[in-house]
Amino acid sequence: MQPSSRIAIVGAGLAGACAAFALHRHAHVEVFEATEAADQAFRAAGGLFHPLMTRRARPNWQHDAALEALERLLAAVGDRVPVRRGLLRVAFSEKQAQDFREAARTYPHFVQWLAPEEAKERFPQVQAPYGALWIPQGGAVSAARLIEVLLEQSGVPIHRPVRVVDWKEEPDGVRLHTDRGAVHRFDYAILAPGYGYQAHPELARLPFQAVKGQVICLQRPPSLDTLPLVLANVHLAPYGDQVFVGSTYEPAFTDLAPSEAQTRWLLDEAARWVPEVSRSTVVAALTGVRVIRPHRPLPVLSPLPGRRRLWLFSALGSRGLLYAPLLASWLPEVLERPERLPEAVRLD
Numbered sequence: 001m002q003p004s005s006r007i008a009i010v011g012a013g014l015a016g017a018c019a020a021f022a023l024h025r026h027a028h029v030e031v032f033e034a035t036e037a038a039d040q041a042f043r044a045a046g047g048l049f050h051p052l053m054t055r056r057a058r059p060n061w062q063h064d065a066a067l068e069a070l071e072r073l074l075a076a077v078g079d080r081v082p083v084r085r086g087l088l089r090v091a092f093s094e095k096q097a098q099d100f101r102e103a104a105r106t107y108p109h110f111v112q113w114l115a116p117e118e119a120k121e122r123f124p125q126v127q128a129p130y131g132a133l134w135i136p137q138g139g140a141v142s143a144a145r146l147i148e149v150l151l152e153q154s155g156v157p158i159h160r161p162v163r164v165v166d167w168k169e170e171p172d173g174v175r176l177h178t179d180r181g182a183v184h185r186f187d188y189a190i191l192a193p194g195y196g197y198q199a200h201p202e203l204a205r206l207p208f209q210a211v212k213g214q215v216i217c218l219q220r221p222p223s224l225d226t227l228p229l230v231l232a233n234v235h236l237a238p239y240g241d242q243v244f245v246g247s248t249y250e251p252a253f254t255d256l257a258p259s260e261a262q263t264r265w266l267l268d269e270a271a272r273w274v275p276e277v278s279r280s281t282v283v284a285a286l287t288g289v290r291v292i293r294p295h296r297p298l299p300v301l302s303p304l305p306g307r308r309r310l311w312l313f314s315a316l317g318s319r320g321l322l323y324a325p326l327l328a329s330w331l332p333e334v335l336e337r338p339e340r341l342p343e344a345v346r347l348d
């Protein structure tokens, strides 16, 4: 890629920030973000990552490469983005415990099986009646902070709040039209609009689905000072003097407001695994929207169908931290050679 290549990134969420960070040394990059403040899905994200994010604790697609890419990114941002290491994945049924035990036998380098009494001894605040997996490679970061630091370290110009409302691909470049009435010309545009995909007819017809999620933030009682990161049917992520509990999974939604009923459900479920949370005060409820490919649960990094210069980086589902750094790291090589992309992430 020529250092003089001009690349636009539309959306300053996790995908856009990782893309900007991966490309800023290779080309001239500019970011367009529709909102003033952080308004992306990660507002509500737990920020959890680990290599066995399936229900049955099977390794995710490209998990080794994905964790390596994430670790490279975390090393690059250093202690400006604190990382919490180690994750306790609590089995929520005997059936799941069987799967977890098998995972521990098959992938002993990733996970350790803790029988109920061992789990109780190591993590007395947590109830794990069916046992749990200890995943040392798992962890959590404040994803909003990661996005902020990546954009800052990239040093790329950010047009904000500026919404891209239309685009045209021409033989020698792409024209982006903004809600300010301006037209900007680039060699490539990477669309990373998250849930904003629904506003653009060319994206709205893609086979994607939006799934709302709610997270609540609790004041952490002193008795939970040593609470680990916990993942069962909900997650509990301690940050400072707060604990974030999430997430709901709501494919049918009519608005983005947090709901009292979902707050109640999250509290009740969290209390099943960590009874002390029932004494905590809810200080906030947040929502976000994940974009998924229902029939193919993998992210997308691809030229749009029939396009060469207009790309889409999306469908990260609930695995943004696992996949955004990996896919972004391919960009410098694949933008001019899309045939090198794994078929699994392409749209055609």
Ligand SMILES: Cc1cc2nc3c(=O)[nH]c(=O)nc-3n(C[C@H](O)[C@H](O)[C@H](O)COP(=O)(O)OP(=O)(O)OC[C@H]3O[C@@H](n4cnc5c(N)ncnc54)[C@H](O)[C@@H]3O)c2cc1C
Pocket: 010, 011, 012, 013, 014, 015, 016, 032, 033, 034, 035, 039, 040, 041, 042, 044, 045, 046, 047, 048, 049, 162, 163, 164, 165, 192, 193, 194, 195, 196, 197, 212, 213, 214, 215, 246, 247, 248, 287, 288, 289, 290, 313, 314, 315, 316, 317, 318, 319, 320, 321, 322
């Ligand atoms: C409740 C919840 C919990 C989650 N928990 C986790 C977790 O624990 N771990 C994990 O890895 N992932 C988690 N996720 C998933 C993660 O949040 C997403 O995968 C990730 O945020 C997707 O990033 P994105 O950049 O594609 O989209 P977004 O984060 O939505 O960012 C898109 C950005 O594009 C901007 N935009 C949209 N349209 C335009 C336009 N036309 N012009 C300019 N800008 C535009 C938007 O304003 C937004 O800032 C969770 C998601 C939710 C909702």
